[in-house]
Amino acid sequence: MPRRERLEKKAEAMERQYEENSLMLNKDQEEFQVTEAVFDRPTLEGIYRLIHRKIIDKIKGVLKAGKEASIYWGLDYDGRELAIKIYYTSTSEFRKGMMKYIEGDPRFKRFRKDSKSIIYTWTQKEYSNLQLAESAGINAPRPISFYRNILVMSFIGLDGVPxxxxxxxxxxxxxxxxxxxxxxxxxxxxxxxxxxxxxxxxxxxxxxxxxxxxxxxxxxxxxxxxxxxxxxxxxxxxxxxxxxxxxxxxxxxxxxxxxxxxxx
Ligand SMILES: Nc1ncnc2c1ncn2[C@@H]1O[C@H](COP(=O)(O)OP(=O)(O)O)[C@@H](O)[C@H]1O
Ligand SMILES: [Mg+2]
CATH class of the missing domain: 1.10.510.10 (Transferase(Phosphotransferase) domain 1)
Incomplete structure (x- = not known):
């Protein structure tokens, strides 16, 4: 199959999956609107990806909408509570501030410097830091997964109350x-x-x-x-x-x- 056709097929499949998934989230109308209002398409696709990977079952509501990220309360497929931190990809001020924390870190020697990639690296950095904290037995949220600008961790609190x-x-x-x-x-x-x-x-x-x-x-x-x-x-x-x-x-x-x- 020629390259162009292949790419088109792939795009079509992604489109289809996106439609299916938005239908899926539409069942929970309120929550879909929360995410739709704030997030760009790659972020929405990221959320769907984590749902498909069975990391997240449901996103129940927003805990805090901050300057750099929003934190959501969610559930996994075993009904365990999750905290889902989603960084905004559009706050450029904050992006500038991130660079000095990423540069010079041997874990992120070669990172892409376009604006989305910086946010993705930032998310990965928080995940890696939580992993280090976890293996040292620090009392901190347990890292569960990350994808793009989305970080999934254990929820500290009970029944949606942090x-x-x-x-x-x-x-x-x-x-x-x-x-x-x-x-x-x-x-x-x-x-x-x-x-x-x-x-x-x-x-x-x-x-x-x-x-x-x-x-x-x-x-x-x-x-x-x-x-x-x-x-x-x-x-x-x-x-x-x-x-x-x-x-x-x-x-x-x-x-x-x-x-x-x-x-x-
Ligand atoms: N793992 C978690 N479990 C429960 N609540 C959390 C968790 N992580 C964050 N929160 C809630 O979300 C708020 C903002 O989280 P934080 O990571 O500090 O984001 P910000 O970058 O906005 O400061 C916290 O004050 C807390 O109430
Ligand atoms: Mg904070």
Whole structure:
């Protein structure tokens, strides 16, 4: 078959699949409209792909529509809850900011620099970071799959209600929580080899009384030239939050040293 014909056939098949799938999602009218309103066609195709691959069964609703991504609540085929993070492909400001976090990372030596590819690499980076965190036993969402600008992970919370953010609740035992959190940061550094880079009371949930660190897209390997500065920033942010809620924190420099070299 000549090349052109082959390509046409392929396009036709994709078109057909797309139609079928939109019908499928149409059964759940409300949800389809949520996605249709926000996402371009490659993103929709990506969602269908993950449904076909049996990673996602249903998308139930939006949890949060942020500046860079929306997070959806979904279910897998065993009825387990999922968090589905879908990055927007159209926010160019944010794209510029991503480059410095991707460049110099040996995991992404050769990445394409057109705008969609950068977002896809960003998604893959968050997935890889979550994998590193998981294998180090960090309390974080478990990575399940990714495709294009879509990241699927375990849902932290219950029945579609996400676990509260650290900033939203008053802790039973702030001192103990601070100790647990600084342990997690230390294990993240020493066992996973990562610096989170955007750590704050907004990116930590409280679940079963323990800290769950999430939002790992900008996290860096600890040997990256920017890692040191990011770690310092994370420590300062966390310390000032805990000072505010009355914890007698370690000083910034001592904590930094302990995170980097304290026995893990
Ligand atoms: N794995 C998850 N389980 C439950 N809720 C989540 C999960 N990941 C994110 N969320 C919810 O979505 C919100 C935004 O997620 P985040 O990854 O921080 O995205 P952003 O890039 O918008 O900051 C969080 O504040 C949290 O409420
Ligand atoms: Mg966040």
């Amino acid at each position: 676990a509260p953010l650290l900033r939203e609740i008053s802790l039973e035992d702030p001192n103990q929580f601070y100790d647990q959190l600084t342990d997690e940061i230390r294990f993240l550094y020493q066992k996973a080899g990562l610096v989170h880079g955007d750590l704050s009371e907004y990116n930590i949930m409280v679940w079963e009384k323990k800290p769950v660190i999430f939002d790992f897209s900008q996290a860096m390997l600890k040997f990256h030239p920017l890692a040191e500065e990011l770690l310092r920033h994370d420590i300062e942010t966390i310390n000032s939050y805990f000072v505010k809620i009355g914890v007698n924190v370690y000083d910034n420099i001592a904590l930094m040293e302990w995170i980097k070299t304290g026995e893990a």
